[in-house]
Amino acid sequence: MDFWAWLILITKVLAVFLLFAIGAMPLVLLERWILGRMQSRYGPHRVGWRGTLQTAADGLKLGIKEDMIPGESDKGVYWFAPVMMVMPALAAWAIVPFGPEVEMGRTIGLWVADLNVGILFFLAMGSLGVYGVVMSGWSSNSKYAHLGALRSSAQVISYELVMGLAVLAVIIYAGSLSLIDIVNAQAGLWFIVPQLIGFLLFVIAAVAETNRAPFDLPEAESELVAGFHVEYSGMRWAFFFMAEYANMLLMSAIVATLFLGGWRGWTIPGLEALTGVFWFLLKCSVFMFGFFLLRATQPRFRYDQLMNFCWKILIPIGVVNLLIAAGLRMAWS
């Protein structure tokens, strides 16, 4: 492997890391603005021009907050849990294709790694995220954190099945697990058309997996205060927050890739890469806005409703949808 290949790889990795590290800041600001508007108030508007520096100020504040470790806690696990949250959340970004291949002396794909097991890797990293939740909840030795972690793990593993079923239906059409191949397979028709049910299942599961409203049972403020990260403060808490926003963004990116054709859209000749990235980001932001909209408008589920909805409604629908997809695929060829 020559020098240039390494340089390109390291540039890509650093770019994705920067997106991860500072991407949460504008998103949090946007969410607070939107939530504010939805509730007939301004949202952040004091720090900087119309509150644009609010999240930067929050970050600074979190950095210099006193770092509490509960006396009864399991110190090592407590210390490591936020790191365990952040690592899979960032690693999963490796497979996301941001745009088509670019010719700049050599062919550079606008993705970090083209794994041939891409979508499985994404699901695996999603499962690894549960470890951070369980570790934080268990090590804090607080009742709220304990309950929150239990709820979160049960919820995430249940909705992971739904997500897996929706992904399977896409794989039947695409014939590959690599996300780049999946995007290329949507050249004629976006998979949302033959897989509308799969798309809906995936979006519901994505909201549940990221523990967002209306599925934010693990951190239901009115009953569990903050759920699994109730004992965390300062920088560690910031990592949980960052991982949540990175996961939301990741879910939006994966939905756009699997069902909405990723970077595909109308292009200007000569500017394929630029328009590709534009379409991809546009599709992502639609889903990000959807996340915020759901949080502003939907009441929270009850826990038994949440589990019954998953096991008794979504999973049977997912299995039937998988069979229908296979049948259609068979009829086409």
Add this chain to the structure above:
Amino acid sequence: MPSWVAIVLLMAIAFLFAVGSLVGTMLLKPHRKFDAKVEAYESGMPPIGDARGRHNIRFYLVAVTFLIFDVELLFFYPWALYFNMIDDQVSLFLAGVVFILILAVAFVYEWRKGALDWNR
């Protein structure tokens, strides 16, 4: 270049970033601890007992059910991939149907036994 190099790099950066900023901000932070501050949070009351007590058996049931279904789902990934590689799609489809029917028997049994009912 093997594609896992990029993933290892990303994980290493995430690890260094997380540990680095945790250690780095330690220098900026105040350290004033006293007993009431390091107690577990329980709405301002002194915590009663240990948090790691017994909890509902439902969570265990969900975990076991998940394990069974997730392993079954894993078998479907090669099955789904084969639709683009094989000529005899009908028998492939029938194999999938038979597999799902066997799975459905277990699922219906669990449902009837009430393993999927959260409050019973």
